[in-house]
Amino acid sequence: VVPVAEALKISSHDELIAAVPHALGFRPVQSMVCLPIGSGPIARVDLPASDDELEPWLATLTDVYLHRHRPARIALVAFGEDGSRTVEALAALGDALSAAIDVGPILWVNGEEWTELLTATSGTLSPSAQARMDAEYAIRGRVMPVGSREELAAAMQGDSRNVAAHLPPTWNRFRGLDETALEGEVSWVGARVERFLDDRHYLSDLDAARVLVALSDTGIRDGAVLAMNRADSPVLSELWQDLTRRAPAEVRDSPATLLAVSSWLEGNGAKAWTALDQLLEPNRLSDLVSAALEQAVDPSMWDKAVPAATGALMQRAALRDGPAHNRAPTHEPGINPDLPGPATGR
Amino acid sequence: MTDTTRSEDRLAALIGTPAPAPARSTVDLFFPASQGLERLGTFADS
Numbered sequence: 001v002v003p004v005a006e007a008l009k010i011s012s013h014d015e016l017i018a019a020v021p022h023a024l025g026f027r028p029v030q031s032m033v034c035l036p037i038g039s040g041p042i043a044r045v046d047l048p049a050s051d052d053e054l055e056p057w058l059a060t061l062t063d064v065y066l067h068r069h070r071p072a073r074i075a076l077v078a079f080g081e082d083g084s085r086t087v088e089a090l091a092a093l094g095d096a097l098s099a100a101i102d103v104g105p106i107l108w109v110n111g112e113e114w115t116e117l118l119t120a121t122s123g124t125l126s127p128s129a130q131a132r133m134d135a136e137y138a139i140r141g142r143v144m145p146v147g148s149r150e151e152l153a154a155a156m157q158g159d160s161r162n163v164a165a166h167l168p169p170t171w172n173r174f175r176g177l178d179e180t181a182l183e184g185e186v187s188w189v190g191a192r193v194e195r196f197l198d199d200r201h202y203l204s205d206l207d208a209a210r211v212l213v214a215l216s217d218t219g220i221r222d223g224a225v226l227a228m229n230r231a232d233s234p235v236l237s238e239l240w241q242d243l244t245r246r247a248p249a250e251v252r253d254s255p256a257t258l259l260a261v262s263s264w265l266e267g268n269g270a271k272a273w274t275a276l277d278q279l280l281e282p283n284r285l286s287d288l289v290s291a292a293l294e295q296a297v298d299p300s301m302w303d304k305a306v307p308a309a310t311g312a313l314m315q316r317a318a319l320r321d322g323p324a325h326n327r328a329p330t331h332e333p334g335i336n337p338d339l340p341g342p343a344t345g346r
Numbered sequence: 347m348t349d350t351t352r353s354e355d356r357l358a359a360l361i362g363t364p365a366p367a368p369a370r371s372t373v374d375l376f377f378p379a380s381q382g383l384e385r386l387g388t389f390a391d392s
Binding site (some may be wrong): 033041042043045046059061064230231266268273284288298 | 358361373374375377378390
């Protein structure tokens with residue numbers, strides 16, 4: 001429970017609307033945004049494109065707020081230029097939720113203009129409210145929201161040529177590691193991640209190639225997953241996003257999967273979905289992240305399920321199970337090392 | 347049991363027996379961190 005003194009105080013419709021891009025990390029367009037007051041996840045979803053889409057669209061959101069989470073109160077803010085379609089979606093969602101939840105305010109935002117449907121009041125977004133929200137989030141260390149959801153994907157794509165130049169010798173070295181050396185490699189990857197958590201300096205091209213090749217082993221990749229916790233996840237997302245951005249295609253799925261996990265852990269569903277969209281091939285871990293996102297699983301359960309410290313112990317225990325490349329098929333660049341079928345070990 | 351199995355089991359345990367979600371549009375869900383001050387704590391109608 002967040003102490004009241006730490007909760008962000010929203011005192012007007014203007015401030016609520018101005019807070020939305022900060023809460024999402026981007027500026028929504030043609031979107032419904034549901035903001036529980038006090039507890040529960042914030043949701044953003046595209047507005048239904050047609051009447052046929054309305055019922056399944058409502059089912060999606062009532063599943064989240066009536067079945068999986070049950071906030072006491074929720075504000076609805078729809079961003080759209082088409083007044084009739086946007087207001088119809090707002091009214092239908094308000095009706096669907098109001099049987100169990102106190103709903104309001106219900107706001108339609110079109111550019112700088114807003115209309116509140118329950119009170120039939122309207123206004124223009126005030127610059128002072130936007131400035132206050134910008135400041136509130138800035139003093140909490142949050143970066144300014146990007147212009148659109150699409151920009152999240154653009155930030156995950158970059159120039160891979162510098163890292164690619166190091167890959168052939170890195171693959172040769174990795175394949176030549178004996179059991180003892182491979183254990184050392186696992187430890188090095190863990191230490192390199194820890195160092196990033198301390199200094200947040202992005203990896204050199206050589207270190208990036210070495211980490212990416214090591215992470216192509218699903219055992220090492222999943223050791224990195226087990227070491228994650230919610231508190232570290234925002235910084236880890238910086239690391240995995242940077243590696244996803246710089247990784248050649250043959251080794252890119254692993255950091256993208258790790259970015260999906262860390263984004264989900266930090267509570268950022270849009271970034272997690274965007275990371276999953278980067279994958280050339282889904283894998284079992286990415287399928288589980290998709291399921292967690294679709295089923296609105298609260299990531300705070302991750303730390304509760306297994307204390308963070310246990311992650312490191314499990315990682316060490318995993319090493320005692322035997323070296324990863326005794327359990328894994330031989331790696332070839334460009335081949336996803338995940339095996340089909342149930343997760344029964346390799 | 348390998349570490350792969352453990353990490354997938356850990357996530358699978360959180361999800362539980364998947365109750366099939368309805369066919370849905372992609373919903374972006376945001377869970378504010380426990381110390382995250384973006385959690386909307388109070389609201390007074392203007």
